[in-house]
Amino acid sequence: xxxxxxxxxxxxxxxxxxxxxxxxxxxxxxxxxxxxxxxxxxxxxxxxxxxxxxxxxxxxxxxxxxxxxxxxxxxxxxxxxxxxxxxxxxxxxxxxxxxxxxxxxxxxxxxxxxxxxxxxxxxxxxxxxxxxxxxxxxxxxxxxxxxxxxxxxxxxxxxxxxxxxxxxxxxxxxxxxxxxxxxxxxxxxxxxxxxxxxxxxxxxxxxxxxxxxxxxxxxxxxxxxxxxxxxxxxxxxxxxxxxxxxxxxxxxxxxxxxxxxxxxxxxxxxxxxxxxxxxxxxxxxxxxxxxxxxxxxxxxxxxxxxxxxxxxxxxx
Amino acid sequence: xxxxxxxxxxxxxxxxxxxxxxxxxxxxxxxxxxxxxxxxxxxxxxxxxxxxxxxxxxxxxxxxxxxxxxxxxxxxxxxxxxxxxxxxxxxxxxxxxxxxxxxxxxxxxxxxxxxxxxxxxxxxxxxxxxxxxxxxxxxxxxxxxxxxxxxxxxxxxxxxxxxxxxxxxxxxxxxxxxxxxxxxxxxxxxxxxxxxxxxxxxxxxxxxxxxxxxxxxxxxxxxxxxxxxxxxxxxxxxxxxxxxxxxxxxxxxxxxxxxxxxxxxxxxxxxx
Numbered sequence: 001x002x003x004x005x006x007x008x009x010x011x012x013x014x015x016x017x018x019x020x021x022x023x024x025x026x027x028x029x030x031x032x033x034x035x036x037x038x039x040x041x042x043x044x045x046x047x048x049x050x051x052x053x054x055x056x057x058x059x060x061x062x063x064x065x066x067x068x069x070x071x072x073x074x075x076x077x078x079x080x081x082x083x084x085x086x087x088x089x090x091x092x093x094x095x096x097x098x099x100x101x102x103x104x105x106x107x108x109x110x111x112x113x114x115x116x117x118x119x120x121x122x123x124x125x126x127x128x129x130x131x132x133x134x135x136x137x138x139x140x141x142x143x144x145x146x147x148x149x150x151x152x153x154x155x156x157x158x159x160x161x162x163x164x165x166x167x168x169x170x171x172x173x174x175x176x177x178x179x180x181x182x183x184x185x186x187x188x189x190x191x192x193x194x195x196x197x198x199x200x201x202x203x204x205x206x207x208x209x210x211x212x213x214x215x216x217x218x219x220x221x222x223x224x225x226x227x228x229x230x231x232x233x234x235x236x237x238x239x240x241x242x243x244x245x246x247x248x249x250x251x252x253x254x255x256x257x258x259x260x261x262x263x264x265x266x267x268x269x270x271x272x273x274x275x276x277x278x279x280x281x282x283x284x285x286x287x288x289x290x291x292x293x294x295x296x297x298x299x300x301x302x303x304x305x306x307x308x309x310x311x312x313x314x315x316x
Numbered sequence: 317x318x319x320x321x322x323x324x325x326x327x328x329x330x331x332x333x334x335x336x337x338x339x340x341x342x343x344x345x346x347x348x349x350x351x352x353x354x355x356x357x358x359x360x361x362x363x364x365x366x367x368x369x370x371x372x373x374x375x376x377x378x379x380x381x382x383x384x385x386x387x388x389x390x391x392x393x394x395x396x397x398x399x400x401x402x403x404x405x406x407x408x409x410x411x412x413x414x415x416x417x418x419x420x421x422x423x424x425x426x427x428x429x430x431x432x433x434x435x436x437x438x439x440x441x442x443x444x445x446x447x448x449x450x451x452x453x454x455x456x457x458x459x460x461x462x463x464x465x466x467x468x469x470x471x472x473x474x475x476x477x478x479x480x481x482x483x484x485x486x487x488x489x490x491x492x493x494x495x496x497x498x499x500x501x502x503x504x505x506x507x508x509x510x511x512x513x514x515x516x517x518x519x520x521x522x523x524x525x526x527x528x529x530x531x532x533x534x535x536x537x538x539x540x541x542x543x544x545x546x547x548x549x550x551x552x553x554x555x556x557x558x559x560x561x562x563x564x565x566x567x568x569x570x571x572x573x574x575x576x577x578x579x580x581x582x583x584x585x586x587x588x
Contacts, residue, residue, distance in 0.1 A: 019427030031443045140575055144567035146519055148526050149560025152546055156553050255434025259523045277442040285442045293431050
């Protein structure tokens with residue numbers, strides 16, 4: 001079973017990770033014009049000597065395949081090169097900035113996914129009544145509210161209602177747990193709303209699907225209370241697509257966090273990568289994208305695997 | 317049930333039609349030049365002269381929103397259109413040809429799909445330079461695998477259907493089968509997904525220009541208006557608030573349209 005379940009997925013994983021690394025590697029090589037001149041031009045004078053020096057430093061003077069192998073080999077060992085301007089290892093810069101982003105993503109996931117389950121059940125149990133229509137239009141609305149706009153409106157409202165309340169910035173959780181959560185509440189909510197909307201809609205349709213199954217009719221026939229039917233029998237099955245969806249949702253949240261961080265002045269990966277873009281610090285941009293994407297791919301792999309183990313139909 | 321769906325559909329069609337008309341006729345209906353500055357009338361709230369107020373340079377917010385909506389719709393329309401063309405062709409070809417082409421093409425699509433959307437967009441824009449064209453290209457690249465994956469499944473079902481097998485049996489050419497049987501049967505999926513994905517592309521485009529990675533000042537752009545207005549939030553929030561509301565209405569109308577169309581066109585849902 002392990003072989004049948006694990007092996008094809010592992011091959012998939014390796015192929016996707018290799019593909020991702022090739023794309024990220026090619027990014028800097030596909031810059032129109034001379035990438036090295038563009039990078040240099042952002043911060044210092046462009047001289048032929050400085051050009052060839054930098055070109056040699058990031059290995060752009062070698063054949064493509066050698067460049068790729070060297071780069072991938074170093075990356076596999078956690079060496080993503082040095083940041084062009086500060087000289088610090090890129091991996092170190094990323095680690096220094098990753099926690100606020102991970103915390104924000106995690107909080108938004110807990111809020112969004114946590115509230116989506118009961119909301120989706122209510123939507124499914126009230127199908128066709130006017131509450132259903134309100135909830136459905138509400139879901140579309142929640143899905144399409146730009147999180148950065150919601151963030152700005154929240155800041156505006158809070159500044160009127162709670163003047164003097166610290167809203168922006170970031171303090172580490174270990175330093176000041178309450179201050180941390182107070183500052184993270186609004187950004188996490190702004191980030192969570194779209195996934196709350198999409199996941200609750202997903203639960204709704206999955207619940208409607210499973211409520212139409214024979215085993216639900218059997219449960220009804222044997223006189224099980226409606227509450228038990230809804231939350232025990234139907235919800236269990238409805239959670240399967242929900243769990244599979246969490247991986248994609250996390251990818252959305254990681255991207256959305258970059259935007260929300262910008263609104264709430266949180267020093268996370270968003271600020272790091274946007275700063276790197278404006279300084280044309282390509283190695284830092286590359287490394288951030290590579291690390292986050294591979295983390296995301298691994299997460300999806302893990303979810304896929306767990307899903308394979310918990311679904312008895314796949315276990316046989 | 318039917319009445320309810322039709323009412324939602326009617327509302328969505330109305331919203332989309334109105335925004336399309338406003339965007340299309342922006343140059344003729346905008347009350348002011350979106351670039352005209354007026355130092356005397358900076359950061360004003362809504363008034364009879366400026367319905368939605370003015371921004372930090374005294375420019376008319378309504379005029380800038382109309383032109384910004386137009387730019388967003390053109391850019392996202394182009395990007396989603398290209399993505400549908402390329403991604404759709406790949407997805408349908410994969411289903412139709414199968415074999416090594418399907419494996420290779422879908423594998424490449426999977427790799428692009430593996431990136432978190434905003435990160436890939438930022439990466440592409442970092443390489444091409446921050447401007448509206450770059451964000452359009454980024455959105456095209458991001459949505460291509462989504463269309464390929466969305467259309468391949470339904471296309472596979474159609475390719476296996478009896479009527480396609482029958483067409484093959486009587487010797488219809490592959491092209492004729494594609495044009496006459498496969499594509500028309502995908503029309504409803506395409507319609508629904510294009511509408512939904514256009515809605516999400518609008519949000520991505522607005523996020524990118526909010527981050528300063530899309531259109532550059534002084535171009536009227538909804539995301540940029542939000543970013544600029546944010547600096548004057550406590551003085552005058554109008555420009556930021558209305559620009560975001562415009563993004564919301566745009567994305568909401570299109571998403572509602574896709575949602576209502578799906579309910580209408582999906583025979584499985586209609587029966588339930």
